[in-house]
Amino acid sequence: MSELVMADARNSSNPFWEKPLSELDRGQWEALCDGCGRCCLHKLEDEETGLLYPTNVACELLDRRNGMCIDYAHRKKRVADCVVLNRKSIGSLDWLPESCAYRLRSEGKPLPAWHYLISGSRETVHEARQSTRGWTVSEKDVEELEDHVVDRSL
Numbered sequence: 001m002s003e004l005v006m007a008d009a010r011n012s013s014n015p016f017w018e019k020p021l022s023e024l025d026r027g028q029w030e031a032l033c034d035g036c037g038r039c040c041l042h043k044l045e046d047e048e049t050g051l052l053y054p055t056n057v058a059c060e061l062l063d064r065r066n067g068m069c070i071d072y073a074h075r076k077k078r079v080a081d082c083v084v085l086n087r088k089s090i091g092s093l094d095w096l097p098e099s100c101a102y103r104l105r106s107e108g109k110p111l112p113a114w115h116y117l118i119s120g121s122r123e124t125v126h127e128a129r130q131s132t133r134g135w136t137v138s139e140k141d142v143e144e145l146e147d148h149v150v151d152r153s154l
Contacts, residue, residue: 017117021087021105029087032105034115034125037067037132038097039085042145052095055148058136066122067131099130 016028024032040062044053061069061079069075075082083093085102096103101111111118114128126133135150142148 015117017101017105017111021090021102031117032101034099034101034111034130035067035122036097036099036125036130037062037064037136038130039083039100040069041132041136042139042148043095044145044149053149055145056136056150057139057142057145057148058132060139062132062138064132064136064138067125067133097130 016024017032019028021029037058040059042055042057042059044055045051046053058064059069059079059082061071061075061082063070071078076084083089085093085096090096090102090106093103099112101115101117104111112128112130113119114124114130116122116124125131137148
């Protein structure tokens with residue numbers, strides 16, 4: 001997180017992450033991401049029911065150790081079906097993890113204690129086992145997504 005955002009967080013009686021999403025500037029919006037990487041996991045949709053099933057298969061651009069995209073600026077060019085989270089789309093993305101900071105804040109809920117903006121450490125998302133670290137595989141190593149459905153709630 002940038003020093004400017006951290007200074008804002010320390011010096012404000014109402015930290016930026018408690019504001020409505022519509023009031024966040026671009027830097028604050030980006031800083032809200034907890035680095036879990038779970039939005040970058042492939043999901044399978046049952047064509048008959050519309051139900052989504054999570055897999056442990058990560059996008060090829062996801063650094064599964066730190067939960068961040070390795071080419072964030074160019075991700076849409078490199079991965080055509082990459083979903084870009086923004087203020088308009090956030091309400092329609094019901095597949096986002098229940099712990100996702102964007103989802104929580106759009107629902108008016110507080111960030112969890114393990115979120116780095118609360119804890120001060122980027123490691124707490126991993127320590128709380130909320131990230132992709134340690135249980136996911138790269139799509140480069142997968143032939144059939146169906147073999148990688150996991151019983152792990154989004």
